Amino acid sequence: MVPHLITALTGPINELEQRILESMPAIERWFRLEWMEHTPPFYSSVDLRNAGFKLAPVDTNLFPGGFNNLTEEMLPLAVQASMAAIExxxxxxKxxxxxxxxxxxxxFYLTNVQRLVQIFQAAGLNVRLGTLDETIKEPTTLELPDGSTLTVEPLVRTKRRLGLKDFDPCTILLNNDLSAGLPEVLEGLHEQYLLPPLHAGWAVRRKSNHFQAYEEVAKKFAKLLGMDPWLINPMFAKCGQVNFQExxxxxxxxxxxxxxxxxIRRKYKEYGIQEKPFVIVKADAGTYGMGIMTVRDAKDLTALNRKTRNKMSVIKDGQEVSEVIIQEGVPTYERINDAVxxxxxxxxxxxxxxxxxxVxxxxxxxxxxxxxxxxxxxLAFAESAQLPKPHAKPGASPPNRFYMYGVIGRLAMLAASYELEATDPNAETYD
Incomplete structure (x- = not known):
């Protein structure tokens, strides 16, 4: 299914799509060179917003939990990519x-875990599930909607390694974003690969660091294409000491x-955009769409009602919000069956x-x-997004639009690798 885009607003995005398609060899070479210098996160997902006049990432998740939403046709790609990553x-x-x-x-979440198990088994690994839930003392079977089951087991920690009873892994993959803090059981594992690393978890990570890195990546990419980085970059600011309750x-x-x-008004004026600008205020750490509000006028913040204050005060796992990122709001003009x-x-x-x-x-x-x-x-991957049609009319070909989305997604992933390098507590620093 291809979304319906409100056509009056598609001009600049069509131009951007055209420019990206025409520059495809240069773009792929540029990514190749960047990956020679930087390590991509093990896996990631990126939320994009297409405003017609601007296409930008608004969130990058390093513990993606929606693999069950990918179609069966996408699985071979996922298996091959996993093989490359593990190799x-x-x-x-093993x-x-x-x-x-x-x-x-x-x-829904368990179906995502089931899909991950399927991908890594097909990549040639024995996969078992260990849980951070200390109330689980023995292997526990969980039922899935399709009648199948998953078994989670208590973790077994020795001095330098983490595993399960009779199961010693080379690699530990986290699909837990560590919002509640860094579990002691995961610290000091020097003999095993922990992916993503602990400092990718929300106990440490900050969205403002990510978007700082993304701004750097967007400027480099825009220079390559000879365009304004604003077309792919949401501006942002941050506040460090906020208490919504008080x-x-x-x-x-x-x-x-x-x-x-x-x-934003200045940029809208420069591009002749008639929209009313807005910003999104959200917790600088955390996910699950919690602790987020739309603000169209700074004055609105003086009269926040109790419900909004409560909503903004706490995110996943009951973590209190004290740091927020203020991000340029990117409206979305994509529709599926009239739904945004x-x-x-x-x-x-x-x-x-x-x-x-x-949706x-x-x-x-x-x-x-x-x-x-x-x-x-x-996404309709009946026609692969890996094979765009450079001569098709912009906006008319799903693979072209999806290729463009993939490029912006990869820019956000590259930004995540910059961000993880910059925040790595074990990185060597040179004076």
Whole structure:
């Protein structure tokens, strides 16, 4: 299924698509050279917003939990990418320990875990599931909607290694974003590969660091294509000491919202965009669409009601919000059956392996779609996005549009690798 784009607004994006397709050899070479210098995250997913006048990533997840939303046709790509990733990290790998989220009763999430097991088994690994849930003391069977089952087992930690009873893995793959903090059981594993590394978890990671890195990547890429980086880069600011419950730090928030809205207005004027700008205020750490609000005027922040304050105060695993990122709002003009939609691109290693549309019938073009009521429509990969048609009319060919999404997704993934290098506590520093 291909989304419907409101055509009056598609001009600049069609030009961007055209430019990306014409520059395909240069783009692929540029990525190749970047990957010689930087290590891609093991896997990632990127939420994109297509405003017609701008296409930008708005979130990059390093513990993607929606592999079940990819179609069967996408699986061979995912298996090949996994093989390439494992070969690079631990060529002799035989056993893979997969550690999922603690909330193991969510059937949608478990179907994602099942899909990951399927991918890594097909890549030639013995895969077993270990849980950080300390209440699980013995192998526990979990039922899935299709009648199949998964077994999670308690972790067994020795001085230098982590495994399960009678299972010693070379590699440990986290599908748990560590919002609740860094578990002691995962620390000090010097003999095994832990992927992604601990500092990729939300206990340490900050969105503002990611978008700082993305700005750098977008500038390099825009220079390659001779274009304005703003067309692919959401501007942002951050506030470090905010307490929504007590109303503390709201002056920092207001002044930053005001300044960012003014910047966006200037850009809209430059491009003749008639929209009313907005910003998204969200927790600087964390995911699951929690702790997010749309702000159209800084004055709105003086009169936040109790419900909004409560919503903004706490994110996943009951973590309190004290740091926020203020991000340029990118409206989405994609529609599926009249419902607002946004593309999500999935990657393993440096390869795009598929994606889907997040669709929400009850949300507006300027709102967060990652919320209860969202549904998922797989991207139409009947024609592979790896094989765009450079001579097709812009906007007319699904593989061309998906190739463009894949390019922007890979830019965000490259930014994540810059970010992880910059925040690596074990990195050698030279004076």
């Amino acid at each position: 690079k990290i631990c060529p002799e790998a 056993n893979l320990l997969l550690i999922p989220e603690r909330h193991t009763r969510n059937s 109303g503390a730090g709201l002056e920092c928030l207001q002044s930053n919202v005001d300044a960012l809205l003014a910047k 939609a946004e593309p999500v691109v999935y990657m393993i290693d440096r390869y795009v392996v598929g994606g889907f549309y997040r 929400h019938a009850e949300r507006g073009i300027d709102e967060n779609l990652n919320s209860p009521g969202a549904s998922f429509v797989p």
